[in-house]
Amino acid sequence: MTDFRPRxxxxxxxxxxxxxxxxxxxxxxxxxxxxxxxxxxxxxxSMLDIVDPCGQQVADLYLACVDDPMENLSAGRTVDYxxxxxxxxxxxxxxxxxxxxxxxxSDTVGIHDLTLTPCSQQTFDxxxxxxxxxxxxxxxxxxxxxxxxxxxxxxxxxxxMNVFMDVWTSPDGELHIDPPPTTAGDRxxxxxxxxxxxxVTACSAEKSNNGTCKPIDTRVRSANGGSSSTPxxxxxxx
Ligand SMILES: [Zn+2]
Numbered sequence: 001m002t003d004f005r006p007r008x009x010x011x012x013x014x015x016x017x018x019x020x021x022x023x024x025x026x027x028x029x030x031x032x033x034x035x036x037x038x039x040x041x042x043x044x045x046s047m048l049d050i051v052d053p054c055g056q057q058v059a060d061l062y063l064a065c066v067d068d069p070m071e072n073l074s075a076g077r078t079v080d081y082x083x084x085x086x087x088x089x090x091x092x093x094x095x096x097x098x099x100x101x102x103x104x105x106s107d108t109v110g111i112h113d114l115t116l117t118p119c120s121q122q123t124f125d126x127x128x129x130x131x132x133x134x135x136x137x138x139x140x141x142x143x144x145x146x147x148x149x150x151x152x153x154x155x156x157x158x159x160x161m162n163v164f165m166d167v168w169t170s171p172d173g174e175l176h177i178d179p180p181p182t183t184a185g186d187r188x189x190x191x192x193x194x195x196x197x198x199x200v201t202a203c204s205a206e207k208s209n210n211g212t213c214k215p216i217d218t219r220v221r222s223a224n225g226g227s228s229s230t231p232x233x234x235x236x237x238x
Contacts, residue, residue, distance in 0.1 A: 010110035037142025
């Protein structure tokens, strides 16, 4: 970590107990194995919880509206309307049509990125020369695979909400990516304001995850407190 790091985290929720660990998720949760992704339907009013069960792991999150999957998460509008690049509890995630898609309701970390696109094959080709262009899993491909069944074209997938990813810039604008500051059980939760398709990944980029790609746990729970794991396919939207 560099001394002139210009910001401090905004953890806005105290740690929440989590029963899962590195060997298995908690009951009712779905585990994304390392370097994979998942499509989840989040009905309006329901919560989407994302937990880092091991620590130091990024989860990319991308959202599309069930009513019209051409309406997607806009990182640019989210930064603009919240007047910050460091969103946390109470901040809202906006669409490319300036609709509120979701509200952050819990965040034990306070460090997430809204500036970088999901890691892709090209990321590894350009930034990991040691891989010599070999095929590599990526968040972009995993998000494409997750959202293609519901009609989201890969060209619609822009900057993701990179949950737990620690990206910052020094005063001269140089970009820095530090290891995720998470410890096992750290949590990030949103409430859907409209019916959503959510693509969630366990990030595939070794350098963004302190050298080792690890799992991510997730679940959807209803507003009345009921908990259910609802990975796609669940059938058509209600
Ligand atoms: Zn990634």
